[in-house]
Structure formats: structure tokens, C-alpha cells
Amino acid sequence: MHIVVCTKHTPDTEAKMTVDGAGNVSWGESPLIINPWDEYAVEEALVLRDEHGGKVTVISMGPQEALEALKHAVAMGCDEAIRIWDETCAGSDTLATSYVLARAIEQMGDVDLVLFGKSAIDAQTWQVGAAVAKRLGAPSLMYTIKVVELDPDARSITVERLLEEGRQVVSATLPAVVGTTKGINEPRYTSFIGIRKAAKMEYPAWSLDDVGAESDKVGASGSGVRWPEVFAPPAREGEAEMIEAETVEQQAAILVDKLLAEKVI
Amino acid sequence: MDFSLTSEQEMTRQMVREFAERKVSPVIKEYDRSHRPNLDALGRMAELGILGICIPVRYGGAGMDYICLGLACEELERVDTSLRVVMSVHTGLNCLGLFQWGSEQQKQRWLVPQARGERYAAYALTEPGAGSDVVALAATARREGDVYVLNGEKMWISLAAVAHNFLVFAKTDPRAAKAHRGISAFMVEREMAGVTTGDIHGKLGVRAGSTGWISLADVEVPVENRLGEEGEGFKIAMSCLDNGRYTVAAGATGLIRASLEASVAYAHERRTFGREIAEHQLIQQMIARMARDYEMARLLCWKAGWLKNQGQRNTRETSLAKWFATEASFTAASDAVQIHGAYGYSDEYDVERYLRNAKGACIYEGTSQIHELIQAGYALDHRGDRPLRCELPAYDPGYWQT
Ligand SMILES: Cc1cc2nc3c(=O)[nH]c(=O)nc-3n(C[C@H](O)[C@H](O)[C@H](O)COP(=O)(O)OP(=O)(O)OC[C@H]3O[C@@H](n4cnc5c(N)ncnc54)[C@H](O)[C@@H]3O)c2cc1C
Ligand SMILES: Cc1cc2nc3c(=O)[nH]c(=O)nc-3n(C[C@H](O)[C@H](O)[C@H](O)COP(=O)(O)OP(=O)(O)OC[C@H]3O[C@@H](n4cnc5c(N)ncnc54)[C@H](O)[C@@H]3O)c2cc1C
Numbered sequence: 001m002h003i004v005v006c007t008k009h010t011p012d013t014e015a016k017m018t019v020d021g022a023g024n025v026s027w028g029e030s031p032l033i034i035n036p037w038d039e040y041a042v043e044e045a046l047v048l049r050d051e052h053g054g055k056v057t058v059i060s061m062g063p064q065e066a067l068e069a070l071k072h073a074v075a076m077g078c079d080e081a082i083r084i085w086d087e088t089c090a091g092s093d094t095l096a097t098s099y100v101l102a103r104a105i106e107q108m109g110d111v112d113l114v115l116f117g118k119s120a121i122d123a124q125t126w127q128v129g130a131a132v133a134k135r136l137g138a139p140s141l142m143y144t145i146k147v148v149e150l151d152p153d154a155r156s157i158t159v160e161r162l163l164e165e166g167r168q169v170v171s172a173t174l175p176a177v178v179g180t181t182k183g184i185n186e187p188r189y190t191s192f193i194g195i196r197k198a199a200k201m202e203y204p205a206w207s208l209d210d211v212g213a214e215s216d217k218v219g220a221s222g223s224g225v226r227w228p229e230v231f232a233p234p235a236r237e238g239e240a241e242m243i244e245a246e247t248v249e250q251q252a253a254i255l256v257d258k259l260l261a262e263k264v265i
Numbered sequence: 266m267d268f269s270l271t272s273e274q275e276m277t278r279q280m281v282r283e284f285a286e287r288k289v290s291p292v293i294k295e296y297d298r299s300h301r302p303n304l305d306a307l308g309r310m311a312e313l314g315i316l317g318i319c320i321p322v323r324y325g326g327a328g329m330d331y332i333c334l335g336l337a338c339e340e341l342e343r344v345d346t347s348l349r350v351v352m353s354v355h356t357g358l359n360c361l362g363l364f365q366w367g368s369e370q371q372k373q374r375w376l377v378p379q380a381r382g383e384r385y386a387a388y389a390l391t392e393p394g395a396g397s398d399v400v401a402l403a404a405t406a407r408r409e410g411d412v413y414v415l416n417g418e419k420m421w422i423s424l425a426a427v428a429h430n431f432l433v434f435a436k437t438d439p440r441a442a443k444a445h446r447g448i449s450a451f452m453v454e455r456e457m458a459g460v461t462t463g464d465i466h467g468k469l470g471v472r473a474g475s476t477g478w479i480s481l482a483d484v485e486v487p488v489e490n491r492l493g494e495e496g497e498g499f500k501i502a503m504s505c506l507d508n509g510r511y512t513v514a515a516g517a518t519g520l521i522r523a524s525l526e527a528s529v530a531y532a533h534e535r536r537t538f539g540r541e542i543a544e545h546q547l548i549q550q551m552i553a554r555m556a557r558d559y560e561m562a563r564l565l566c567w568k569a570g571w572l573k574n575q576g577q578r579n580t581r582e583t584s585l586a587k588w589f590a591t592e593a594s595f596t597a598a599s600d601a602v603q604i605h606g607a608y609g610y611s612d613e614y615d616v617e618r619y620l621r622n623a624k625g626a627c628i629y630e631g632t633s634q635i636h637e638l639i640q641a642g643y644a645l646d647h648r649g650d651r652p653l654r655c656e657l658p659a660y661d662p663g664y665w666q667t
Contacts, residue, residue: 033279071272071276072276072279075276075280189280189283189284189313190276190279190280191313191314192277192313192314192318192327192328192329193327195273195276195277195280195329196273196328196329196666198272198276199271199272199273199276
């Protein structure tokens with residue numbers, strides 16, 4: 001089995017985002033970390049590899065800082081890591097990002113399974129996984145909460161998807177693209193052996209040429225999305241009202257009346 | 266000069282931080298309130314290899330350096346003191362003591378399982394009648410053929426009720442002219458007949474940590490359990506403290522950071538007189554001091570850790586780091602409570618726990634007064650360091666990781 005995990009580096013969850021007058025987004029000094037949702041994808045890949053053999057390659061399209069995400073994945077136990085970058089990649093939307101990732105995966109040739117996190121905590125489009133599946137012409141199994149069965153010999157995979165209305169069990173042929181969700185597993189901590197490996201490893205950087213991608217399909221010029229304006233959302237204003245009464249029962253009754261009056265219930 | 270952490274150190278910090286935030290932070294109040302050690306988290310720490318973090322892989326450890334040990338302590342104590350105390354006694358005082366002074370056989374027998382976290386270890390120096398005045402200890406070890414017969418009471422011992430192995434100091438020559446030359450060190454195992462332990466209740470802080478007593482009644486300890494030579498116990502005890510104090514200092518640094526983080530967050534939340542309290546200069550002053558002390562404590566710890574990595578003697582630097590960082594952590598925690606007002610005085614917030622925990626660190630592993638005396642001693646040339654028969658080996662990645 002050759003499993004590929006796609007990951008992105010994101011600012012730490014505690015980072016404070018600011019937007020300046022010109023629409024430039026900044027995360028300040030915040031350290032960059034692996035997109036937290038991608039840890040579920042890495043964990044699932046490691047579990048499947050340990051069960052079925054083979055290797056896990058983690059890839060990311062991103063500048064030098066993306067190494068932080070790759071290192072974390074290697075420190076968790078991934079076998080290989082590849083960063084894909086070219087200055088022209090800057091400003092890529094999901095269309096362009098998925099194009100580059102799909103090209104890179106095709107370049108590897110022998111990939112059986114591609115895993116994604118559910119979304120990236122910064123841009124949150126939830127699109128890249130499905131878009132890569134479409135480009136690869138592979139089945140797209142997004143919102144997977146459980147891998148029910150993986151049969152490398154029969155070239156098939158069965159997963160349980162978490163949908164709003166309930167759960168759905170679907171089977172597909174390999175190679176397939178799986179989008180993981182929180183709850184599919186509990187991501188492991190990095191290990192000291194992994195940390196040492198990650199610190200020493202060489203991280204090949206593939207260029208657009210290396211993956212056979214055309215430069216006019218990536219970056220801002222290759223993107224369908226335009227960002228005419230970027231601004232920080234206005235701070236949410238809320239008012240808290242303390243309900244005072246003699247007893248808890250009275251407080252509850254007042255609360256219910258208020259909720260009815262506000263048509264909340 | 267280079268103040269940056271290596272990739273390994275940075276990832277180690279991140280890993281321990283994640284562990285502390287995921288595994289300790291959500292439950293610490295519960296354990297602290299009920300005065301129970303979090304053995305579940307301790308077990309996970311063992312599995313992750315944190316308990317043997319800076320011990321070479323060949324001795325069951327994780328093969329990281331001494332800076333990583335400090336970073337792990339900082340990250341643990343940023344969330345709670347009790348698991349850092351485990352690092353101090355298990356890793357700093359006991360494992361590194363074995364690593365420095367133990368014979369190959371002793372390392373295989375005790376260090377390997379301890380570094381793997383299969384056996385927990387403690388350090389038993391203090392007695393009811395002897396704390397700062399170590400040579401006043403009254404426990405005795407009487408040689409009888411192939412065994413020493415140990416008798417005595419140890420008090421205020423971290424992990425007393427939890428540990429499997431104890432590094433015990435006792436007098437082999439109670440009448441030695443130079444009293445410190447009469448002390449020897451022994452590895453005592455819980456299973457040995459005559460060993461009983463118990464917890465001390467009613468502590469001000471470190472309530473999620475086990476602190477207790479050990480009673481030794483005619484415990485027969487084989488000669489091969491003696492660490493170092495007969496009469497070398499005092500030197501061993503002191504050299505172990507060079508490592509234990511380093512972990513305490515690094516932990517206190519984490520406690521300052523925790524106080525700072527909590528204070529900054531609350532200063533933005535709380536409003537008085539029409540503005541955030543962060544706008545009041547007297548609040549800013551307390552926060553500025555925490556920021557200053559965090560930076561200073563961290564630099565002192567890194568210096569001590571760097572000296573350890575180089576294999577250089579660091580008794581003075583480690584004592585300085587421990588003295589400064591623990592006192593600064595107590596001030597930081599106290600100011601954090603002040604900034605939180607009445608809410609800081611309640612256990613709904615974490616800062617009151619920081620304050621209770623910080624006080625302990627100004628007492629154990631050398632009280633602040635003892636460290637002042639040590640520093641004065643160095644400054645006035647009243648004391649100096651003589652080479653030891655066994656020095657703590659310098660960090661060598663090649664040797665550590667194979
Ligand atoms: C600071 C900033 C500036 C931006 N500037 C622009 C811009 O100028 N124009 C524009 O159109 N868009 C811009 N974007 C958004 C950009 O479109 C998306 O970040 C990107 O396309 C990925 O989409 P997503 O983050 O929503 O990922 P999602 O679709 O939410 O992510 C799903 C999963 O896809 C995988 N994944 C996502 N990205 C990568 C990657 N790079 N490498 C490997 N795997 C990946 C991960 O597994 C992830 O969990 C910007 C985003 C940020 C944070
Ligand atoms: C939570 C906790 C955990 C502990 N864990 C361990 C452990 O794992 N192993 C272990 O062996 N011990 C442990 N101890 C014991 C600790 O190391 C001792 O309490 C400490 O060394 C001080 O000894 P003492 O309490 O007997 O105080 P004393 O030595 O009696 O000191 C009382 C006071 O006198 C001051 N003083 C003493 N001598 C002088 C002097 N010459 N000049 C000026 N002032 C002086 C001291 O600073 C202190 O203020 C622990 C203690 C605590 C609170």
C-alpha cells in the first residue's frame with residue numbers, strides 16, 4: 001500500500017489574526033503548526049499502513065514554512081515527505097491547489113489511497129480533498145468517520161460517512177480519496193524516535209516542472225477566485241443578563257418566559 | 266552565540282506541550298481538589314518516553330539532550346507542577362544519578378526499566394530531623410557480610426507511595442570525623458522486607474502529587490545496591506541535586522509563563538473604571554515584571570542546560586537558576602492572583618493553584634536561603650568545585666541515540 005496524506009501548515013489555533021488596511025492578513029509571531037484536522041488523516045494513514053504494510057508519504061504545497069507540517073507528520077510516523085513549491089504557487093485558490101496536488105500524486109504513480117483532513121482551519125473551504133479526487137478521476141469519500149474495510153488485493157475500500165442526516169456506508173475501488181473527520185481516531189503524539197527522524201530527514205522540494213504542472217494554472221493567475229476585499233469580521237457584541245430570583249425554580253421560569261418571548265423556543 | 270532551539274528541541278517542546286494540554290489540563294483541578302496523583306497521565310508520560318527523555322537509548326531512554334529535559338519540565342509545569350515534580354525526582358535526581366554514578370550492571374538493572382517508565386523512582390534524602398542540614402541525617406546502614414542493614418525514617422519524599430525504587434542516603438559511619446564522609450547511597454526497592462511508605466496529607470500545594478514518608482526497619486540491602494563507594498553518599502546526593510534543581514528551575518520558568526498568560530488574558534477580559542484593566546499602569550507593571558522574569562529564568566536555565574550538554578560543571582549556574590526562577594515564580598503567581606482580584610482567590614481559576622505550588626519550589630531542592638548561601642559562597646570564594654570521581658557525561662548525540 002502506498003498512502004499519501006495531504007497536509008497544510010496553519011497558524012496555531014491560539015493565534016490572533018489581524019487584517020491591515022490593504023487587506024494583508026497576518027498571524028503575528030504565531031508559530032506555524034500542522035493543520036489540526038490533518039492529524040486525523042495522518043493517524044488513519046499510519047493505522048492503515050501498520051495493518052496492511054507499505055508506506056505513507058505526506059505532501060504539502062507550500063513555502064518553506066510548510067516544513068513544520070511535514071515534520072510533524074514524520075514525527076508522528078510517516079515514512080516520507082515531499083514539499084511542492086514554486087514562487088508562482090503563491091495566491092493559489094482551491095482550484096489551483098488541487099491541480100498541483102493532483103499532478104504530484106500522479107507523478108508518484110503507485111498511489112493506492114489519498115487522505116485529507118476535513119478542512120484547513122485558516123481558509124476553511126472544505127474543497128481541496130474533493131477537488132483532488134475529481135482531478136484524479138478517483139472516488140471521493142469525504143466526511144469519512146470510519147474505514148470499515150480496506151482490501152488491497154481486491155482493490156476496494158468501504159467507509160462510513162458522517163452526513164447531516166445520519167451515516168452512510170459506501171464502497172469504492174482503489175485508488176480512492178478519503179476525507180477524514182474528527183472522531184475517526186485519536187491522533188497520536190509525536191514520538192522521540194519520530195522527532196529525531198523528522199529533524200534529520202531531507203525534505204525534497206518538487207517544483208512545478210517536477211510534477212509536470214503548467215504555471216499558468218497555478219497561483220493567483222491560475223485561480224478562479226478573486227479576493228476583491230479582505231477585512232476582519234466586526235467584533236461580536238453581546239449582552240449578558242443575569243436572572244435574579246429567590247430560587248433556582250423561579251430563575252428557570254423567568255428564563256423560559258424570556259426564551260418564549262424571544263421566540264427561541 | 267546562538268539562542269535558537271534545534272528542530273528536535275522545538276518538536277520536543279511541542280509534543281510535551283500537547284500532552285500537558287490534552288491530558289493534564291482538563292482534569293488537573295479535579296485531581297488537585299481531591300489530593301490524588303494523576304497516575305493515568307503518569308502512565309502515558311512513561312509510554313511516550315518523557316520519563317527517560319535525556320537518557321541514552323541504550324539505557325532505555327529517549328536519547329534527547331539536557332535542554333529537552335528542561336523544555337519538557339517547563340511545558341509540564343506550565344499546566345501543573347505535580348508531573349514536573351515526577352520529572353525532578355524520577356529523571357533528574359534518580360535516573361541521572363544512576364547514569365552518572367552507577368556501574369554498568371546497576372544501569373542495566375535499574376536505569377533501563379526506569380528510563381522506559383516501567384519502574385518509577387524517588388530520591389530519599391530528607392528526614393524529620395534533617396532537611397537543609399543534610400549531614401545531620403540519622404538513617405543508618407550497618408554492614409553485615411554481603412548486606413547493609415538500613416534503619417531510619419525519610420520524610421517529605423516525592424513519590425514515596427508510588428515509586429518502585431528509592432535512592433536512599435544513610436550513614437555507614439555515623440561517627441565519621443568529617444560527618445559528610447560517613448554517608449553512603451543505596452538503591453532500595455519497595456519489595457524489600459522492612460520498607461513501608463505513606464502519604465503526607467494537608468499540603469499547601471502539589472496536591473496532585475504524592476509526597477510522603479518512608480520507614481526503613483532492618484531492611485537488608487545487598488552490597489551491590491550501593492551506588493558509588495562507601496562514604497561517597499554526600500557527593501552523590503549533591504551531584505544529583507545539580508540535575509534535580511535544573512528541572513525545578515525549568516519548571517518554575519513554566520509557572521511564570523502560565524502566570525503571565527493567565528494574567529494577560531484576564532487583563533483584557535476584565536473592565537474597571539470604563540476600560541480593560543490592561544490599560545491600568547499598575548496592572549501593566551506586574552505583567553511587565555512577569556515578562557522580564559520569564560525571560561531571565563529561561564536564559565538561566567538554558568545556560569545551565571547548555572553547560573550540561575557540554576559536560577561542564579554547573580553547580581553554581583544551576584543553583585542560581587533554581588533560586589531565581591522559583592522565587593520569581595512565586596512572585597509571578599502572587600501577582601497573577603492579584604490581577605484576577607477575588608476570582609484569582611477562588612479555585613475556579615488556575616492562578617491560586619500556581620501560587621500554592623510555587624511556594625513548595627522555594628523550599629525543596631535547597632531552600633532559597635540555602636541557594637543564597639551557595640551563591641555568596643562562590644562570590645566570596647568560600648567555596649569552589651572539585652572534580653568528581655564520576656562526572657555527568659556530556660551530551661553526545663552519536664552515543665545517546667544508538
Ligand atoms: C493567508 C492566506 C492567504 C490566501 N490568499 C489567497 C489568495 O490570494 N487567493 C485565493 O484564491 N485564495 C487564497 N487563500 C485561500 C486558499 O484558497 C486556500 O488556503 C487553499 O486553496 C486551500 O484551501 P483551504 O485552506 O480552504 O483547504 P480545505 O479545502 O479546507 O482543506 C482540506 C484539506 O485539504 C488539504 N490541503 C489544503 N491545502 C493544502 C495544501 N496547500 N497542500 C496539501 N494539502 C492541502 C488538507 O488535507 C486539508 O485538511 C489564502 C489563504 C490564506 C490562509
Ligand atoms: C512538596 C515537597 C517535596 C519534597 N520532595 C523531596 C524529595 O523527593 N526528596 C527529599 O529528600 N526531600 C524532599 N523534600 C524535602 C525538602 O528538600 C526539604 O524540606 C528542604 O530541604 C528543607 O528542609 P526542611 O524542611 O527540613 O527545612 P529546614 O532545613 O529545617 O529549614 C527551615 C528554615 O530554615 C532555613 N535555614 C536552614 N538552614 C539555614 C542556614 N544555614 N541559614 C539560613 N537559613 C537557614 C531554611 O531556609 C528554612 O527557611 C520535599 C519537600 C516538599 C515541601
